[in-house]
Amino acid sequence: MRRRGTDPTRFVADAMLGSLARKLRALGFDTTYYRTGGDQGLLDAAVQERRVILTSDRALAAAAGKRNVTALLMAGRSDGDRVSAIAAAYRRMGVPLARSDPFCSLCGGELEALRRADVAGRVPGSVERRHRAFFRCAACDKLYWRGSHWKKLRSLARRLS
Template sequence: MESRFAVDGMLGSLARKLRIYGFDTLYDTSLDDDQLIRLAHTRQLILLTSDKELFARALRAGIQSILLTEENDARRLVTIFRTLKVSSGNIDAEKSRCASCNGELSTINRSDLKVSLPDTVLKRHEQFYLCKNCSKVYWKGGHWRRLESLGREVSKSLEQT
């Protein structure tokens, strides 16, 4: 089964990246540690945290948890993927979830867009991704290219064992 995550409040940018990878990822800064532990337990999520105390609590509660002490998301992703034996760090847009709300995305053609986007974006892109939950629209712009290069960097690190 595909891994699902609960991410602690300190790791927001990592949570967004995991969603873009397509992992079902709970990230909600309004949750305190007790609520996070409870949700991880009932929903059988893997808890990702850089807080040693929270990590220890999760293990005591029988929750699978990964302690992340790396200083950037690329290295954190390498640690997560190594632990879970995910062999590739490449990102597949067809699997991506909404970075802001974790909703599923559907592909949508330019002509079907119901929101107005800058002309430069509309000129350059034919295909868009629409969040089924919050209606946010995504496209493969500069941000996407940076994500792809992050994915390649993660893949490369995974190959070097």
């Protein structure tokens, strides 16, 4: 795992793992989602950006190994299983799985905190009344608040510890 050149807190997910990539971003992992360009392009991106590859493709995982790039084979049926598998792999290798603040699940941009007054008219009235803390993606402008998806994320986060 602690192979030279790989940053263990950054991931690149293959094209089959888009929903996992979105959840990992929301959990606070810098994660890109590689949709086009094939295995070779994904490997090149992993090397250049020093990312750990997440893939369900054994051939890609093997090719990564040959290039000395860390790849975790994702075999679980659900994203929850996959998050557990990532945590287990890091534990086995004794590498801390450090999270940062949540990123935008859509684009991976950084989130900035907003107050209720800042989002007036931009979110449904019921949401505005029920919540105090809001977040805005600095890159794509999407707004977030701690609604039902937040609770799901917290249960997903428990799989990391």
